[in-house]
Amino acid sequence: MTSSPIGSVLAGRYRVDSLIGNGGMADVYRGLDATLDRPVAVKILTDRSGDIRQRFLREARSMARLNHPNIVSVYDAGESDGLSYIIMELAEGRTLRDLIDEGTSVEHTISLFIELCEALEYAHGQGVIHRDIKPSNVMVLPSGVLKVMDFGLARRTTDVSMSSQAGEIVGTISYLPPERFLGRAGDVAGDLYSLGVVLYELLTGRLPFESADEDLVAIIFAHINQPPRPPRAHTPSIPEALDALVLRLLAKDPAQRPQSAAQTAAELRAVLPGERHAQESPTPPQQPTAQRQHPESEDGGARVRSMLEATLRPARSLNQALGDVMAGMLATRNRRYAEAEEAYNAAMATLEQMGGQQTEWAKTALKLALMVLQKATEGQTSREEVFRCAQLLERAILIFHGRRMRTELADAERVIQAFRRIPERFG
Structure with a gap:
């Protein structure tokens, strides 16, 4: 896109007013649906190369099938004057990134993550994996309601083709599960790992795997090989049961993580003081098991190199x-x-x-x-x-x-x- 769409009207209906944010392949604008006289978010594709347009339309299809109070709704999608666009619910408030910077209570964090788990459980039940759970993609409205945004990397669980090209790693390195770096597709367990990273960060104010000089390779290495420090090592006031749940969400072996977002939500409810959600029986916590070391970290052989190159290399x-x-x-x-x-x-x-x-x-x-x-x-x-x-x-x-x-x-x-x-x- 060579000129700004601000001031234009798409499909004779959607006025583009002001830029909200931009990303790798699309910009998001505040706009107005003139027909219904309501504010909307207008997502406009900026990169039409390769399979980008197909991915963009796949995002619209993935989001349009999701109707949940904690997921940003898609109203419309199409093309107008050469621009591909998605019309979405306008969600305004504070992202989890803002809450991480400001700090919040453990109880508030648990309540928010129960809503996040409910949104993911619904999406997973519809066959949609988010694959890009991170603080900037989760909004808390002024009413306190949580909204999951940006299913730009979402894919149907029945879609066998990777949404990235030439082994491109999409998403944000700090929040990706270790199996993604080893060439495996995103799945339910991967979304739960990413949720665990965000939960760790909101509880402690830091990521489980960091590099002082932002060395991406060192961060990838840590995700695959190094156990995280328990959250309680940074914030002793975190309940032990919550500490254990976070560590299980961050298990290197997907099989050792909670089996669903619903199970994770149940365990979070059990941690809330006063058992506010006692009407729902929590799933008994699984006993932590020894982390299974990836065979790649044991031999560092040619198989690792081929897997990593296949995953990380255009x-x-x-x-x-x-x-x-x-x-x-x-x-x-x-x-x-x-x-x-x-x-x-x-x-x-x-x-x-x-x-x-x-x-x-x-x-x-x-x-x-x-x-x-x-x-x-x-x-x-x-x-x-x-x-x-x-x-x-x-x-x-x-x-x-x-x-x-x-x-x-x-x-x-x-x-x-x-x-x-x-x-x-x-x-």
Whole structure:
């Protein structure tokens, strides 16, 4: 879309008034339905490439079949003057992102998430998976009613085709379940994991998996391999039963999560003080079981790399490099150093060819250097390998310095000094 649609009238009925927000493939405007004289939200497609238009229409079909008080309604969809649009209920209020920033009580959080679970249970019952549950997609109206928005990534459970192209990861990295990074489609268990991430964040004010320098690969690695700290470690006032439920929602193995949004809602009701919802019998909490470690984290083998590349890689793109870096991290963890070196070098080559990715290149060079240092401490490296890695790291240091990336700069300088202290390597 080359010009603003503000002021235009779509299909002779829907006036476009002002921009509310924008996203990857569509912008959302406040508008007016002139026929019914009611305010509406107008979502207009901005990217018509590839299968985007089909995905956009699929979103309209997915949302139109959902009629629930906690889900934003779709009124109409179509094309006008070359623009593809969806007309939706106008939901105004505060998002869960606002509540995270402001803080709210445990009781209020539980009540909101019961409504969120009820909305998801209804959608799942209609065969629709949201796949993009995150704070900005959940609105709380001034009346206190919760509304789930943006089923832009929703897909029918009977739709066997992936809605992303060339292995594109859609959604927000911090809220995606680990199985999505391993090439598996979104499902009910995936929505519940994302709900668990948002619940963790609202209860504690932080994400379960974070990176100080916003290293996406490190966040992906944590989702797949690292257990989260219990919410009570950050906020001791959280009830133990709620703490246990959040950890089960964040289980790496989908089978260890609650089996439905309805079960999750029942367990949330059981936690509310005074058992306000005692008329509904809660499902007995499942006993936590030991987390099953993904086989990918045990062997870091070629299967991991192929799965990650298939999931994260459009050809010659940043996602390809992220897949290689992820494979390198897994291989390093399991001391498969030749495999790790190959993966890191492939990532750096891709980033070099792309251009404009100096920061990611430098961060990858630092990961390679840390792997070589680990090898050196085990006596498995050579002078030539250390020397070559030190040269790469010197270049990375210049990039870190130029971008004022103090943490990475300090780490890189420490690795250089460690290289120089290795006997018979640098004098």
